[in-house]
Amino acid sequence: MGIPEKIKAIKDEMHKTQINKATERHIGLLKAKLAKLTREQDESKQRKVGKVKGESFDVRRSGDATVVFIGFPSVGKSTLLNSLTNAKSKTAKYQFTTLTVVPGMMEHRSAKIQILDLPGIIEGASSGKGLGKRVLSVARNADLVLLVLDVFHPNHIVLRKELRNIGIRIDEQPPNVIVEKTSSGGIGVNTQVKLMKISENLIKDILRVYDINNARVIVREDVTDEQFIDVLEDRTYVRSLIVMNKIDLVNQDFINELQDKIKIDFIPISADSNINIEALKEAIFNTLNFIRIYMRPKNGKPDYDQPLITRNDSTVLAVCNKIHRNMKNEFRYAMVWGKSVKFGGQKVGMNHVLLDEDVLTIVKKL
Ligand SMILES: Nc1nc2c(ncn2[C@@H]2O[C@H](COP(=O)(O)OP(=O)(O)OP(=O)(O)O)[C@@H](O)[C@H]2O)c(=O)[nH]1
Ligand SMILES: [Mg+2]
Structure with missing residues (x-):
């Protein structure tokens, strides 16, 4: 069986398996196998494509920090770049106007903040739809991701999921777990908190999926199976802000309802009519610490x-x-x-x- 078939078989099995106390360990193990195979598949694809094309757009970081726009097509990312910086990224009524990464520099309170405008992404981008994966990969080098939405497409969860699928963890801390490989002695697990979300047996199972049979594990936080797998994979942890654009097209009631519905803070702006742009600059500056x-x-x-x-x-x-x-x-x-x-x-x-x-x-x- 090749890697794609193995991945499919695991996904099918996960789909079939009901999630409950009795299947927890089995599901955790499947997740680890899936994470490992997905990475191996990406690595082998990358080898085939070669370094020249690569997996990401080539952008040189500059300034004191780098902020990246991730959003659906036509939400106003390029319009926003142009209003925050002196860049001139092409904007238009139709989707997929931006086709590559466009940098701009925003100066605020003496800080020079590089802002990268990107092509829009759609659901499924992380599995290679369109330029999706290359676009998402740019966020790996960001100090802050701006999830740019518009009032008519306020679905930030899809954006987070797409980033997550390529190994970028938004607004999460790296798990407080250490895995030290040793040359013998089996796997020793030292837990400094009561584990509710994962069992010691599952920790050992997951390590074996990664061919780790001897290790000292120190668990200082009650992590989930997915977080434990993250410790073994190369994950990127980035902060985010949600920007809700085109508020000039709706009234305050609409914005309030939206706030109730999505239950997570966002910064309402209009890139086109210059509403709240200074407040956004402040929020970016403050979040970058x-x-x-x-x-x-x-x-x-x-x-x-x-x-x-x-x-x-x-x-x-x-x-x-x-x-x-x-x-x-x-x-x-x-x-x-x-x-x-x-x-x-x-x-x-x-x-x-x-x-x-x-x-x-x-x-x-x-
Ligand atoms: N009413 C209103 N229209 C806006 C606003 N911001 C952008 N637009 C319009 O929305 C359309 C798309 O804007 P772009 O900036 O090209 O959108 P984008 O997200 O860069 O699109 P892609 O590059 O295709 O992903 C253009 O017609 C803009 O004029 C806004 O705040 N209010
Ligand atoms: Mg654009």
């Missing part, structure tokens, strides 16, 4: 007017790289004043993690 670093020349005064903007958890090295490509080669040490150090003027190395409003002096080699 930027911090401000005030640079201070050696023996000089900190520059409080023009902070350097960087992502939360940035190291001194990340800041060096933002200033100049060669900076890290000239780096001797840094001095920091602020929340990330015990006392002002503390000497730190390149791996020191900075916090919001730290003052930083970089001392170069002579």
